[in-house]
Amino acid sequence: MEVDKGKGEAEETRKVAEADRDTVTLKSSDGKLFEVSKEAAARLSTVLAGMIAGGSIDDNGTDLKQIGSEALENVVDYCNKHANSIPSAALISSSISFNTAPFKEPEEWERKFVDRLSHDALFDLVEAANFLGMERLLDVTCHKISEMMKGKSPDQIREVFNIKNDYTKEELEEIRQELAWAFYDD
């Protein structure tokens, strides 16, 4: 994978002792290898940051048994896009206003990034992001999923996500009455 040399060097000067390489190699559950900038990995994933700091990164490919190659490719892709398209300060820098929402709307490129994913690839990516502790990617993917639910009736949501309705008729009626006000505009 491409590596941002500038960042890599900066990283290197900071962590002289530790790093002779500015990328890390990740291995998917089906054995494929991916390379990602160490700086981006450490910044975007708390788990990878921990592994890098803890020295448990394997130069021959760090095993990520829970993540398939398709999802891992997306993760790596996201990291690289992130490193290239956003100045790293943008995420870290804070606004001064007091009630800043913790959630930041996805950027245009992030939207596109998740929009092109298939249904399953999207969920694979959510799970991978969750496993790797990638908060921003979780925000972006969960946002996409919430968009898919927004404004839909329960029937429609079930349809989109293949949710099996296991309520009895009576239970469902009960719920409808309980939450009637939320269904008014159906």
Add this chain to the structure above:
Amino acid sequence: MHSHGGSGSKRQRSDEVAEQPDAGSLRIDAETKCRAGKGPAMAPLLPGASSLKKRRVGGVAQEGEAKSVAEEDEEDRISSLPEDLRLRILALLPLTSAIRTGALSTRWRALWVRRWPAPSSLDLHHLPMDDPDRLLASLERRGRRRLERFALTLHFGRQPHRYLGDKDIHRCLDYAAACKVEELHVDISYHWVSISSSLNFPPGFSSLVRLSLLRVGDVSFGYSLGSDAFPALEIIHIHSARSVDLDDLLSASPRLRTLDLRYCEFVDDLGAIYVSPVRRCHLRSLTVAECNRITKIHAGRACGLRSLHLSSALFPTYKIPSTALLEDLYICLRGHNYNPLKHWIKEFPNLTNLKVLTICSIALRLPTSSHDTVAGNSSEAVEEDKPAEVSEEDDPDEVLSKEDEPDEELSEEDETDGDLSEEDETDGDLSEEDETEEELLKEERVHEYMLEERPYYEDVYDEDPLDENVPQEEQSEEDVPEYGLNNLMIARMMKFKGQYHEMRLVSFFVEEGSCSQEIATSRSQGAHMLWSQNCCVSGKLHQMLG
């Protein structure tokens, strides 16, 4: 997506799908449609639920596959997400949408109830039996996600697992700084930890807006801090700290708007605080309460100051820019002072904007020792006023005296003693306070009342506190000139005893009329300690309609 539509039933299905504003992906819809066509027997109640399932991505279902088999094969990816992720998704939905998910299936039924915004606030309560390492580990697990609020409270308890020591607290502070916390609250309510603690703030609080420290030991902010180490800090509350390196903090907080110091034993070394070290000072509210070693308060650049609350057993001098238009003033300085006029009353800037005035009535009483102080002022007026006093007192007194009776004697006795530590000691203080207001109003008369009439009044009062005539206020009106308190809405007097000098002040406000919408008095002991809670106004003396 309609391209697959073949049979009539399929078409129906596809229309339904198409209605969805933005279905997940085209591929899914198409698959759904195809399969739907084969399942005419839909559940009557929820047509979409059982019959419409699609195979996940790669697995296109075989046409021949039995419907039931297909249903079981279909993967419900979203319901199998861990709960915290589903909650995270719900948190991004509008409330009604989130509630509707309760009808999806049993796995969703009550989930929305726990829908919360991404947890950006940590409120940690540490009990001695808790293991500090677990606390720290849980922080580590959370990662360095942005935090709006971080609150750490150390509670008292026995049999500590291991004391949460300074080192642990420092790690919490480091963590909070790394998470770009905006509001930081530390409360060491465990006394023995508190008194021995020594906190040195790490750098990196670049987003911190509010800082509140309660019951801490020594607090320092490091000499190496740059002038913008706290570039966003607007509000500082420090209560009950043993010592605070305030200068370091203030000089590193250019945006400070509110400074609230209470019961801080040592503040810097010299007892002087420079509240406005920065050229552009944004300070609007300054509170220095019962920090009895502070002798000087320099706020000379705080031109925007609107609220000033001072309370001390000593007599700190202060400097406030003359351009500051105070709106809320609380004064309870009980220390000795031999020239109040010169030393502090004149320090008050223009009070024409004052809306709320609170003074501690202790200041109104006349300490025997303070005669000399004030005596210089006119003595002539006294004679005239004396007769009037008695009559004037009555009406307000009646109201007040009911509450006050029990305490009066005690408090009066105390006054003579004049210890600094006690509330009542205030020999000089109270008289001085009166002066503040009235002096602003009119300097000469006030002193007289306080000095000479008081003994007279006390006698009267002690004998028959309750039964007095109805007042006549006319007399005073004559003398009252116009003062600059045109905007005064509320005047409060704490520790009201209904004594003469107090009544004079009250009647002044009543007569002045121009200002007061409400005059409230309270006699609760120790009220000045609670004034943050609006002085627990227990007795309203007058309700004035401007």
